[in-house]
Amino acid sequence: MSLRPLVAAAVLLLPLSALAETPNIVPGQWQFTSTTSVKGDVPIPDQTESHQECIVQGDLDDADFQFLEVEEGCELLEHNVSVDGVDYRMVCHAEGGEANIDGRMDFLGERVEGSVNIDTDSPMGQMRMETTIDGERIGDC
Numbered sequence: 001m002s003l004r005p006l007v008a009a010a011v012l013l014l015p016l017s018a019l020a021e022t023p024n025i026v027p028g029q030w031q032f033t034s035t036t037s038v039k040g041d042v043p044i045p046d047q048t049e050s051h052q053e054c055i056v057q058g059d060l061d062d063a064d065f066q067f068l069e070v071e072e073g074c075e076l077l078e079h080n081v082s083v084d085g086v087d088y089r090m091v092c093h094a095e096g097g098e099a100n101i102d103g104r105m106d107f108l109g110e111r112v113e114g115s116v117n118i119d120t121d122s123p124m125g126q127m128r129m130e131t132t133i134d135g136e137r138i139g140d141c
Helices: 003-010 059-063
Strands: 028-040 047-055 075-084 085-094 097-107 109-120 125-139
Touching: none
Parallel strands: none
Antiparallel strands: 028 047, 028 125, 075 085, 085 097, 097 109, 109 125
16 A cells, blocks of 8 residues: 555545634645654654645635645545634545544644544555644745
8 A cells, every 4th residue: 555645645634614614724824744653564764744835815715625635535434623623534445455544633823733643454564654743824925
């Protein structure tokens, strides 16, 4: 099972259209960093990825706005969304393996922080991926 789609799915934030109010996120240029560690029989080094994204008020008000892409092959099982954050549970299927994902993201105005745990059963054996996600507003777009 390829880890890349699962890591991408790990940072899924649900469509914010489910919110009754605008999320507690200040529009502007944002820097997001995620660090993933893998526990299992196969030694895999920690992976850290960063990207920047411009979030404008129109994005936050848009009923179709999503923080990141939803990966194909994943099914959302449960989610709870509020102005201050989102938590979710889903399952993804890829190349003969399955991943169970539990995630939480807190919206803190000019910062976001969260974690995602992925338990996977793949041809490489059982693994647990633990990802921490930190984001901060770094200025105007």
